[in-house]
Amino acid sequence: MPWSIKLGRIFGIDIKMHVTFLLILVWGAFAYGGSAGPLYGLLVTVSLFTLVLLHELGHSLAALGFGIGVRDITLLPIGGVARLERMPEKPLQELVIALAGPLVNVLLAVGLLPVVGGLGLLQGEGFSLRLFTQPGLLGWLMFLLSANVSLAVFNMLPAFPLDGGRVFRAIMAFFTDYRQATEVAANVGRALALGLGLFAIFMGQIWLALIALFIFMAGGQEAQAVAARSILHQARAGQALSAEAIALAPEATVGEAATMLMGTPRPHFVVMDPTTGQLLGVANRGQIMRAIQSGQWFYPIADIMDQARSIPVVAVSDPLDEVQDVLTRTASPIAAVYDDLHFRGLITPDDIYRLFRLLSEQSRGSRQVRWNIIG
Structure with a gap:
């Protein structure tokens, strides 16, 4: 924080x-x-x-x-x-x-x-x-x-996200899905927070009013986070892979990589063995620019890349919420996606967010009913 x-x-x-x-x-x-x-x-x-x-x-x-x-x-x-x-x-x-x-x-x-x-x-x-x-x-x-x-x-008190509200959600989650349980608990929590805030204002209790405001806002934010996580859980890592990924051979030079930077918004270059398709490492935009500034224009990209063993690995079939957890836990900007032993590509938080927005829009669109009136 x-x-x-x-x-x-x-x-x-x-x-x-x-x-x-x-x-x-x-x-x-x-x-x-x-x-x-x-x-x-x-x-x-x-x-x-x-x-x-x-x-x-x-x-x-x-x-x-x-x-x-x-x-x-x-x-x-x-x-x-x-x-x-x-x-x-x-x-x-x-x-x-x-x-x-x-x-x-x-x-x-x-x-x-x-x-x-x-x-x-x-x-x-x-x-x-x-x-x-x-x-x-x-x-x-x-x-x-x-x-x-x-x-x-x-x-x-059953005012989510207080402990009582979480107990309330947990009990509800035994009988319904987690997202719906969170929505109900958050709505109950906001109602109680509103009542608590009015009571605090009437009694002149400034700290109690601030706590009520925190409950009201935090409960809504967590409900939104749970809803987002529910959407991501239905998607898989393979769906978020970008079709614009660029791979370099380990002997490619820093200068060649710098030239390719001009034509892609992607901040990471995959370095692969051209014979086996094995992931060797990843070079990012910052590493390439620093190498250029240091006069390493003709150095092989393999000299400046992050080694593959330092990159977290996820499976192509892993739910996206779990992939997001891996990125958060490892504090890594990328994860390597594998289908069994075969490297499929890199995934970043931007990739996850892009697919999340698409799925969210599709979800909202599926709830809209369009009437065609003939006559």
Whole structure:
């Protein structure tokens, strides 16, 4: 996520903080400080977002348990976001991952309850929610207890993409397809977000209003992403291959490749063995231009290309959404497409997007009914 600062790594997951998070630290220092001052308020705010981080780690560890990679966890002023490398493939997986975060808060609350109760008895204080407003060890622990309960309850609201909304979608996905389940969950989430936003405005709760806005926008965006993924899943890698691909022999010169750049928009040249048709590597536009600038006009293209072994491989029959996952996971701009052992071509994100637009237009066109009125 742009404008994020890396804080460290936990279980191999990058932990980041968005620069706007600094605003909530300043606000929390004074809002929660009370009579104890800003330092206590800062302690309370950092403690709250530590609970948020543990919540997101719950989601992340559950995802890792299903073999789903986690790119990073980013702390924002309105909470935390764990970015998975791909969405869960099965409803049960999403159900477990969605419940794992609130479960962490429930377990922490259960663990804190006897500690708060026992310390309260030792200090002659009855068990009361008003304790969390009082600075000190007991007040701090009471705040942690109430914050864990609040995080668990709020996140289980069926407002997609909150955890409760994801649980709702996962349950629906047992009985219908994933795309339809997402559309229903997103519509319910937007309705709840609208109600929550109106309530927040009426009560003058600016942060709650921002959270409602986030729920409304994020739910719609994810619904669109799922719809797009559903379209891509129906297409295959072979359908996205361009007919304009250009192949070079390994002994072709950089100068020859540079000349060919003028006649094609394609940014990559395939380098193949002319006898066996085996892929040897790929040279891109940037490599060729740098070689020209370095005076390597007559160097063989094989000297500057990326070797075939460094290029991710997909099958011609792989669904396009899975190909997109491979490109994202490997951070590669290209993938080599094979039909069994035979190299068929290269595929790029632009190729995927071009076919996606075509399929989307065909899908919209198939839903239009044209009447021919005779008479």
